[in-house]
Amino acid sequence: MRHVVVREHARLTTGRIDGAGSLDVASVPDSAFDWLCKESARLRAAGAPLVELHDRRWLRLDNYVGVIETPCGTRIEILPKAFDGADEAPRARALLRRMLSRCMEVKPRESGPASIETFDGPLTEWVMRQFLGALDGLVKRGLRFDYHAVREEQPYLRGRLEVGWQLRQPAGRAHLFQVEHDVFDADRPENRLLRAALDRVCRSAQHPDNWRLSRELATRLAEVPCSRNIAADFRRWRDDRLLAHYRPARPWCSLVLNEQSPLAFAGHWRGHSLLFPMEKLFERYVEVCLRRTLPAGTTLKRTPSSRYLCGHRSEQWFQLQPDFMAQRDGRRWVLDTKWKRLDAALDNSREKYGLKQADFYQLFAYGHHYLQGAGELLLVYPKTASLPQSLPAFDYSDTLRLWVVPFDLEQGRLESAPVGEAWPAAPAA
Structure with a gap:
């Protein structure tokens, strides 16, 4: 996989670049260049163009930051244009992660400055690491179980007999019972969403630590069904005191599943891509910091x-x-x-x-x-x-x-x- 690091408003080309290049100019393969043009045209119809086409050989990125992974395997990391100097890329990368942590309102003990600074993987792997860390702590404290009613046909009587359904049974099935009973298990909206996000992380994780932890957690959540309606399950997510230990995992789960509840701008995740409009991210970051200070x-x-x-x-x-x-x-x-x-x-x-x-x-x-x-x-x-x-x-x-x-x-x-x-x-x- 080819990895390209630039900053917002950088120029991309398919030709050769004089010198070693910089964060403002980079070269990408023809396939990645063509895919960016098509993706930008699709997003332009929704009012959010990704790139600006200068001519047949040059593209200029817009003010999005994050990671784009093209179908050909090219990964383009776009950093905030906030610093100058030789250490601009590491500082900008750490800043972006810090801004996301603040905007997600993650407490320092859950995602401290040390983890933000030392993890050198791409942004998508870092987001998956935050989600897996929050989910690991949740699983260790215990998943929340709940009762829910189940209607089924059984050869034995269990729970309450559904008399109306039973009387409508054909003669050849009179030996079966139509029953309704309560089951106490982990099939609830919060757990279904966590399982759906974990499945996506298992398919996408490439960092060894993320790959290992995602598989370990998958065995712990194997009995939980995957969410079939993500939007509806997020609306049913409860936030009472019995689910207080679920709160750190919700924003990361929402981000992985492309829901926009934790942030009004949330990211745009297509495949392995994760993008944020920098104006909205800065506005949200200023708000969170002002409320603290x-x-x-x-x-x-x-x-x-x-x-x-x-x-x-x-x-x-x-x-x-x-x-x-x-x-x-x-x-x-x-x-x-x-x-x-x-x-x-x-x-x-x-x-x-x-x-x-x-x-x-x-x-x-x-x-x-x-x-x-x-x-x-x-x-x-x-x-x-x-x-x-x-x-x-x-x-x-x-x-x-x-x-x-x-x-x-x-x-x-x-x-x-x-x-x-x-x-x-x-x-x-």
Whole structure:
């Protein structure tokens, strides 16, 4: 299997590349190139193109991160474009795994930093490892059994006789009993989903540790039937205290089975591929980290949608949905995340740090409708070497101010923000 490592927005070609190549340029076989074109055309119809075709020899990847495995056996690992330097690939790979762990809300004792850093397999193998680890701990604590009714035909009487069914028996089957009884076993929605996910991992795992553990667990779950309706079983998944030890396994099970319950963006798994749109992953990661670091008394609301841009004939048009709204001691802040690299050195009226005018119009509308034109807005970008700290404030008016704030991806916190005494104060304009 050929393994190609690039980062988002990289260019792929079928020809030879001068030099050793880089994370921004790579060569793939003709079969992989053609498959990417066809797959992107299929996804484009759903509004989510995978690649952009530059010409007959070049493709440019979109902003997805993760792993793509083509039918010809080429594995393309796409990393976040967050670092520079010789160690960019290992740092980006560890960052992506850390972001997924945080977004899945996995506790450190279940997936600590050491396991994230030391496992050097591809992302799909790492996801399978997390699922198998959670399932192994669940099985050791014991599967949850339950009673369920069974109607069947038996040559002996067991449980309750179904009189109506029995009277309708043909004469040649009068010696058989139509009975209904309760069975106490592991055939319940949660276990059926875990068995379905385990079967998929058994077929896909290539890492020796994953292969061995998946086979061991398969023997423990051999008596559990596989789920026939994954969506319906996820809706019936219970989360009471008797199933508390099932909670760590659910997000990984959901991800393996291509369900989108643990994350609104969840991944796209086709065959052995697993992709995430980086904007949604960054937005979710910022939310989870903020909820951990915000001081007591501060509330964070995700995607408020109570305001509209304008009214028309007694109707409200163009709903305004910022990413977050924070509130503390009667003050409110509107936050919007943007996955883009800014450059603080581009401090001039022509390049404007790489900021987009449309984003400022968008935040201006948020400020007037959610803050009534008085307060502070935050545009959150990833922290990079070119954006180490907040930019000077942007003043819409004497009462409405916008801050461009970097978010430290490795530390999981805002570098500086004007959100009160518990957050570091932003630099003065």
